[in-house]
């Protein structure tokens with residue numbers, strides 16, 4: 047179970063930013079974008095969108111934030127100002143992207159992530175409509191990010207994508223490697239009383255290294271060279 051994610055851009059001013067957001071959405075496997083009263087979307091938006099121009103063309107354009115979020119369960123506003131105020135006194139606590147991911151990873155509702163205007167962010171009324179605020183930690187000197195960069199970080203955290211095609215050596219190959227190390231340690235006359243501790247340590251090191259079959263092969267090649275030198 048994982049939540050559905052909607053990206054909502056509230057009155058974006060620059061078409062290039064909208065195009066960049068759609069490109070990132072395609073990168074991270076999201077396709078639910080709603081644009082609230084956006085700027086004109088023409089050539090520059092398409093250029094920045096690259097292979098995501100279908101998403102750019104098909105994204106619903108609505109007049110109000112209310113329409114953009116009416117069928118969602120949780121509304122998360124985003125801001126570069128940690129602890130942004132909804133009125134003169136009340137600050138909303140800010141969550142980091144990874145805290146948000148941990149909170150919602152086991153849920154199956156629909157979450158809207160709102161991104162504000164490039165010049166003024168959100169109005170107080172819009173902030174009051176949010177259930178939570180997410181702030182991406184940045185350098186204190188300059189916490190305000192470009193809207194498409196901020197959206198990309200949020201999407202990266204909320205995506206469940208994993209790097210594919212990295213083969214990991216299996217237990218059999220690793221055992222051959224450990225045995226081979228054992229032989230070399232014996233060949234180089236590693237002190238008998240240290241043998242067990244050293245073997246355990248080598249297993250721990252290689253166990254957490256997530257070696258590929260090729261890396262195991264290379265290491266065993268090096269061990270063979272050492273053995274040849276010793277003869």
Ligand SMILES: C[S@@+](CC[C@H](N)C(=O)[O-])C[C@H]1O[C@@H](n2cnc3c(N)ncnc32)[C@H](O)[C@@H]1O
Nearest residue numbers: 124125126161162165167181182190191193196
């Ligand atoms: C250029 S910023 C708006 C700056 C505006 N002056 C303000 O005070 O909010 C455009 C949007 O990017 C998002 N954003 C920028 N920096 C962020 C950060 N550090 N964490 C989360 N979102 C951020 C927010 O959605 C923000 O409304």
